Amino acid sequence: xxxxxxxxxxxxxxxxxxxxxxxxxxxxxxxxxxxxxxxxxxxxxxxxxxxxxxxxxxxxxxxxxxxxxxxxxxxxxxxxxxxxxxxxxxxxxxxxxxxxxxxxxxxxxxxxxxxxxxxxxxxxxxxxxxxxxxxxxxxxxxxxxxxxxxxxxxxxxxxxxxxxxxxxxxxxxxxxxxxxxxxxxxxxxxxxxxxxxxxxxxxxxxxxxxxxxxxxxxxxxxxxxxxxxxxxxxxxxxxxxxxxxxxxxxxxxxxxxxxxxxxxxxxxx
Amino acid sequence: xxxxxxxxxxxxxxxxxxxxxxxxxxxxxxxxxxxxxxxxxxxxxxxxxxxxxxxxxxxxxxxxxxxxx
Numbered sequence: 001x002x003x004x005x006x007x008x009x010x011x012x013x014x015x016x017x018x019x020x021x022x023x024x025x026x027x028x029x030x031x032x033x034x035x036x037x038x039x040x041x042x043x044x045x046x047x048x049x050x051x052x053x054x055x056x057x058x059x060x061x062x063x064x065x066x067x068x069x070x071x072x073x074x075x076x077x078x079x080x081x082x083x084x085x086x087x088x089x090x091x092x093x094x095x096x097x098x099x100x101x102x103x104x105x106x107x108x109x110x111x112x113x114x115x116x117x118x119x120x121x122x123x124x125x126x127x128x129x130x131x132x133x134x135x136x137x138x139x140x141x142x143x144x145x146x147x148x149x150x151x152x153x154x155x156x157x158x159x160x161x162x163x164x165x166x167x168x169x170x171x172x173x174x175x176x177x178x179x180x181x182x183x184x185x186x187x188x189x190x191x192x193x194x195x196x197x198x199x200x201x202x203x204x205x206x207x208x209x210x211x212x213x214x215x216x217x218x219x220x221x222x223x224x225x226x227x228x229x230x231x232x233x234x235x236x237x238x239x240x241x242x243x244x245x246x247x248x249x250x251x252x253x254x255x256x257x258x259x260x261x262x263x264x265x266x267x268x269x
Numbered sequence: 270x271x272x273x274x275x276x277x278x279x280x281x282x283x284x285x286x287x288x289x290x291x292x293x294x295x296x297x298x299x300x301x302x303x304x305x306x307x308x309x310x311x312x313x314x315x316x317x318x319x320x321x322x323x324x325x326x327x328x329x330x331x332x333x334x335x336x337x338x
Contacts, residue, residue, distance in 0.1 A: 146286050153294050189281025196287045200294065 002035075002113045004106060005245070006135040007177075008159075010151025012122030014143045015179040018215060020119040021049045021224035022235070023139070026242040028083035029226065032114040035074065037086045037105070039131035040121035041097055044088035050077065051222020052085055061089035064101030070108050079227055084113070094127055106134045124158065132163055137173045137245065139206060143180050144192040149200055152176075156203060175206035177241065182211045207241035209234050 007020045017040075024036040037060060038046040047053045052075050058068035063086070070086070077083035086105070089096070109116050120131035132138065138159050142152045159172045166172065178197060186193045198205055209215075210233045218228030226235045 146290055149290055150293065150297070153298070157298065186283070189283045192283050192286055196283065200287070200290050 002110045002116045003136050004110075004116045004118065004134045005137045005139060006118040006120055006132045007139045007141060008120040008128065008132055008155050009141040009148070010122065010124065010128075010155040011143075011148045014141050014148050015177075015209070015215075016122070016141050017045050017049050017119055018219060018225070019139065019141050019177055019179065019209070019238070020046060020117055022226045022238040023242060023245075024115075024117045025077075025080060025083060025224035026226040026239050027115050027117075027245070028077070028080040029239075030242060030246070031082065032246075033082045033084075033112070034115045034117065035084045035086060035109050035113045036117045036119060037109075037131075038088035038119050039097070039127045040119065041088045041092060041094040041127055042090065043121065044090050046085060046119050047075075047087045048222065049219055050085055050224065052077070052087075053222075056087045059087045059089040059092075060105065061092045061096045063105055064096060064098060070105065079223075094125075097126055097130055099130065099133070102130045102133065124154065128155075129158070129162055132159060132172075135159070135163055135172050136165065137175070139175050139177050139241075140201070140203065141177045141179055142197060142201070144178060144186065144194075144197055146192075149192070149197060152201060156201060174203045175241075175245075176201060176203050177206050177209065179209040180211045181208045206244055207237045209237045 005023075007016050007023065009016050017038075020036055024034050028034045036046060036050075038044045039060070040046075041061065044059075047056055055075050058073035060073070062068040063070050063073050073086055075085045075087065077085070086109075106116060118131040118135065121127040132155075140152050140155060140159075142148050156174060159174055160166055163172050176198065178194060181194070182191065185191045194205065194208060212232060212234045214229040214232035215225050215234050218225040221228055225232060226238050229235055230239075
């Protein structure tokens with residue numbers, strides 16, 4: 001029986017789709033059967049990030065409306081066999097996205113996969129609420145920036161009140177994914193530090209994805225960063241995030257600083 | 270840039286952002302949620318987390334809504 005994971009944030013442009021692709025690919029690379037669903041009707045991009053834009057025949061709305069079977073709409077990744085994508089519709093209206101239809105699709109996929117990853121659109125409208133509706137686990141993607149943190153806080157409130165789990169008196173397991181993080185700028189006091197974001201949002205940290213050109217490079221080439229550039233810092237962070245999601249405990253080893261670096265360390269402002 | 274800017278105190282913006290967010294979200298978690306369900310959910314979230322805000326940072330002059338409703 002699959003776990004349903006929603007990748008959400010509230011604010012647009014923080015890296016939801018990039019993170020969905022990276023987490024989905026990393027889970028599939030570890031041998032799990034993964035289905036990623038794009039809920040961004042009208043503005044789909046997961047197909048593009050995955051390099052599958054020319055393979056889309058049927059989409060989520062086709063399946064909901066009964067125009068296609070779920071097996072016909074699922075696109076199997078050519079690089080990782082266990083990775084599948086259900087694209088959103090680019091032309092249909094998002095009113096076609098119904099509660100019953102989404103429930104049917106999720107139930108259909110639950111029996112065939114280990115993970116169902118729902119890529120939420122930005123905002124708090126129908127697409128976003130339906131993407132989180134069936135979630136067991138939520139990854140809240142946030143940038144260390146005021147507007148992103150504010151919107152994430154709103155989304156966390158919705159995860160605690162508008163999901164099926166919340167309505168049944170249960171809790172959606174929530175994790176923070178801090179993206180585009182620049183440790184040097186945080187040290188200089190130019191952006192919020194990890195501790196500040198954790199203190200404000202009060203949910204456990206899944207991973208910190210450092211700012212890197214490798215993410216953009218992989219997107220340009222139509223590959224999730226964990227496949228396109230597996231040894232880069234962001235890819236390693238996503239792989240570690242996936243191990244945490246699978247229940248592994250990650251022990252962080254702090255590097256011992258030498259006498260020279262202790263004496264001449266840069267002071268934070 | 271001139272000679273005096275070298276001696277000027279370097280002010281950072283992150284602490285300001287942090288304080289603004291703390292004040293704003295303390296308000297929004299109770300007001301902007303609108304429905305009672307959101308309000309109850311956000312309250313239970315705060316109560317389930319260990320409070321670290323006002324007790325070890327008395328100079329911030331912030332009240333913790335979970336401890337002092």
